[in-house]
Amino acid sequence: MLWVSGLIFIIFCGTTSGYIVKDECPPDEEYLTCGSACPLNCTNQEPVACTKNCVAGCFCKPNYLRNKNGTCVRPEECFAETYPVCGENEEYTTCGSACPLTCSQYEPRTCILVCIEGCFCKPGYYRNEITGKCVTLDQCPVAEDYQVCGENEEYTTCGSACPPTCALPEPGVCTLDCRVGCFCKSGYYRDEITGKCVTLDQCSVVCGENEEYNSCGSACPRMCNKPAPEACIQVCRAGCFCKPGYCRDESTGKCIEQSKCADNRCPKNEVYSTCNARCQPSCNNTNPVCPEICVPGCVCAPGLVRNDCGECVSVDKCFENGSYESFMYNYLNNLIRLYQSYYA
Numbered sequence: 001m002l003w004v005s006g007l008i009f010i011i012f013c014g015t016t017s018g019y020i021v022k023d024e025c026p027p028d029e030e031y032l033t034c035g036s037a038c039p040l041n042c043t044n045q046e047p048v049a050c051t052k053n054c055v056a057g058c059f060c061k062p063n064y065l066r067n068k069n070g071t072c073v074r075p076e077e078c079f080a081e082t083y084p085v086c087g088e089n090e091e092y093t094t095c096g097s098a099c100p101l102t103c104s105q106y107e108p109r110t111c112i113l114v115c116i117e118g119c120f121c122k123p124g125y126y127r128n129e130i131t132g133k134c135v136t137l138d139q140c141p142v143a144e145d146y147q148v149c150g151e152n153e154e155y156t157t158c159g160s161a162c163p164p165t166c167a168l169p170e171p172g173v174c175t176l177d178c179r180v181g182c183f184c185k186s187g188y189y190r191d192e193i194t195g196k197c198v199t200l201d202q203c204s205v206v207c208g209e210n211e212e213y214n215s216c217g218s219a220c221p222r223m224c225n226k227p228a229p230e231a232c233i234q235v236c237r238a239g240c241f242c243k244p245g246y247c248r249d250e251s252t253g254k255c256i257e258q259s260k261c262a263d264n265r266c267p268k269n270e271v272y273s274t275c276n277a278r279c280q281p282s283c284n285n286t287n288p289v290c291p292e293i294c295v296p297g298c299v300c301a302p303g304l305v306r307n308d309c310g311e312c313v314s315v316d317k318c319f320e321n322g323s324y325e326s327f328m329y330n331y332l333n334n335l336i337r338l339y340q341s342y343y344a
Contacts, residue, residue, distance in 0.1 A: 025058035028072040035059045037225050041066040042078035055225050070253040086119035089134035096120040102127040103140035104181035116167045118192035129182045132195020149182035152197035159183040165190045166203035168215050207240035210255035217241040224249045224261035266298035269312040273299045281305040283318035
């Protein structure tokens with residue numbers, strides 16, 4: 001019976017052009033019907049553990065990475081567009097210590113395992129709490145100098161070993177050891193980039209449209225292909241996150257309304273579904289019994305079913321390919337049913 005099914009497929013799929021895909025992607029991008037749900041970007045340039053589910057949409061072309069602005073650039077352009085310019089004796093890192101070394105605390109100590117993004121003193125240098133600059137130990141101020149503090153600061157002989165910062169306003173569990181030096185006054189936080197004490201709304205972190213800064217955001221943020229993440233590791237991530245009601249579009253890296261997630265990711269006559277991609281109504285089965293396992297992806301729009309060529313059509317057009325083709329389909333289909341009933 002292979003020749004029968006093969007003939008049916010040739011008759012009805014020989015003239016189709018397959019999926020109608022979106023060909024209006026931005027420069028240096030290409031449309032993929034089955035792209036990765038975790039595409040590479042300037043921050044994560046190596047593949048990471050990711051779901052095997054496909055995502056349709058615009059993706060960066062080979063040898064390009066998506067930067068924080070949602071634009072596809074070459075790897076060497078990532079640093080120029082993404083990272084801030086640090087001060088003298090400083091260097092930028094995406095995973096710095098929450099307890100950096102300072103003139104008053106120059107020995108490494110127990111600290112929470114949270115990555116802090118920003119400018120940090122280079123090895124061999126320490127943050128001068130008075131000036132905010134990175135200096136060598138012999139350039140650090142003596143105890144008497146600490147009594148002259150900067151703007152919005154005050155001197156104390158027993159300050160916290162984990163003072164509040166822009167990236168970590170509420171440090172949480174911390175050693176009870178005292179620290180001598182200048183500390184931000186109540187209501188102010190140390191800006192890791194400038195070294196100054198500022199209010200939270202004055203912090204240097206600038207988020208994109210529809211984003212907000214969170215010092216302890218989820219390690220599994222809401223994405224268009226996964227608006228309701230499953231169980232996630234209980235580790236905080238400081239950075240910019242989509243505001244409530246918004247999800248990050250994997251194709252552009254931008255936060256958009258959850259209802260608009262599927263607008264640019266599915267072919268014509270299809271919509272994005274978070275659960276029914278594996279079980280869809282078709283010309284051969286308009287009311288399938290679906291498993292309870294959810295699979296996100298593109299499905300036919302309401303009122304349409306998928307034909308044998310992979311296109312979404314109305315039920316009355318399931319087998320409209322000319323009178324001869326319709327006749328041949330019905331004729332061969334009846335033969336198959338007779339064959340199956342005879343040998344059942």
